[in-house]
Amino acid sequence: MITIKGIVVKINSNLYKVDTGLDTKDYKAKGLFKFKKTNILVGDKVEVNGEVIEKVYPRVNEFIRPPIANIEQLIIVVATTNPKPDLELLDKQLIMAEKNNVMPIICINKIDLSDYYEDIIKTYEKIGYQVITTDAKNAVGIEKLAVLLQNKITAFTGNSGVGKSALTNNIFKETISEEGETSEKLEKGKHTTKFVELYKIGNNAYIADTPGFSTFEIKDVLANDLDKSFPEFIPFISECEFRGCSHIKETKCGVKKAVENKKIDQGRYERYCKFYEQLKEGKKW
Ligand SMILES: Nc1nc2c(ncn2[C@@H]2O[C@H](COP(=O)(O)OP(=O)(O)OP(=O)(O)O)[C@@H](O)[C@H]2O)c(=O)[nH]1
Ligand SMILES: [Mg+2]
Ligand SMILES: [Zn+2]
Numbered sequence: 001m002i003t004i005k006g007i008v009v010k011i012n013s014n015l016y017k018v019d020t021g022l023d024t025k026d027y028k029a030k031g032l033f034k035f036k037k038t039n040i041l042v043g044d045k046v047e048v049n050g051e052v053i054e055k056v057y058p059r060v061n062e063f064i065r066p067p068i069a070n071i072e073q074l075i076i077v078v079a080t081t082n083p084k085p086d087l088e089l090l091d092k093q094l095i096m097a098e099k100n101n102v103m104p105i106i107c108i109n110k111i112d113l114s115d116y117y118e119d120i121i122k123t124y125e126k127i128g129y130q131v132i133t134t135d136a137k138n139a140v141g142i143e144k145l146a147v148l149l150q151n152k153i154t155a156f157t158g159n160s161g162v163g164k165s166a167l168t169n170n171i172f173k174e175t176i177s178e179e180g181e182t183s184e185k186l187e188k189g190k191h192t193t194k195f196v197e198l199y200k201i202g203n204n205a206y207i208a209d210t211p212g213f214s215t216f217e218i219k220d221v222l223a224n225d226l227d228k229s230f231p232e233f234i235p236f237i238s239e240c241e242f243r244g245c246s247h248i249k250e251t252k253c254g255v256k257k258a259v260e261n262k263k264i265d266q267g268r269y270e271r272y273c274k275f276y277e278q279l280k281e282g283k284k285w
């Protein structure tokens with residue numbers, strides 16, 4: 001038997017569906033994993049031999065909600081309306097992406113329903129984030145999105161109803177997958193997406209249609225480090241009088257001055273203050 005590398009794309013009780021590039025089929029986990037309690041996740045890079053998974057490679061990142069590993073890119077979806085943009089959630093997801101070494105991209109969807117989204121684009125592009133706009137209903141902006149997905153494992157996240165599944169379905173209509181997959185695979189009626197699965201959209205390109213990433217599990221964010229997750233604050237921190245300045249109550253503060261001079265967005269700063277207090281109080285997100 002020869003050993004082949006692959007990626008776990010789906011888990012069904014004790015069967016692990018692995019795509020080896022040659023084919024995609026179910027494998028069992030070697031008994032060893034059960035004793036070691038090595039839980040195998042969707043997204044895991046593995047070695048298979050015969051009918052079993054023999055080895056799980058170290059993960060770049062792993063998430064609990066949803067249970068998935070090795071995500072390289074996160075498309076954070078915000079709807080222009082219905083539901084209205086939740087910038088607190090957006091900022092928390094950006095922090096979460098940064099903490100897990102995932103490249104974030106902001107996708108403003110449902111641009112057919114409202115024209116009021118220029119401010120969001122301006123605010124976040126100025127910081128340096130990539131922002132794209134889409135209308136999943138009329139398949140607008142999908143080609144651009146599809147290009148960003150090449151050669152990566154990408155997950156979508158964002159509030160329920162923003163259009164994650166609609167965007168994913170559109171990608172499938174754009175992409176002629178090698179295995180002749182159709183968008184039907186993703187039709188789950190009108191139900192909220194509950195399961196985690198990687199869908200192949202090309203060589204080395206997968207998308208995960210997930211229920212969205214929870215920000216509850218940001219274990220590593222400390223209030224005093226929060227400013228480092230706001231990239232636009234960083235150039236001004238050196239102008240703060242005190243090392244370890246929280247940028248909240250201090251008077252001689254470079255960040256606060258930059259907010260006054262409109263070099264930092266007021267809304268982003270307010271959300272920073274809110275998150276800071278929440279983290280100080282030990283509140284969970
Ligand atoms: N007008 C319009 N409707 C959209 C667009 N994108 C999605 N919708 C609709 O919005 C509703 C919610 O879309 P979904 O794709 O199910 O949202 P979701 O983010 O997957 O939601 P959950 O699975 O609950 O997390 C559906 O009725 C979609 O048809 C869009 O760009 N424009
Ligand atoms: Mg969905
Ligand atoms: Zn400061």
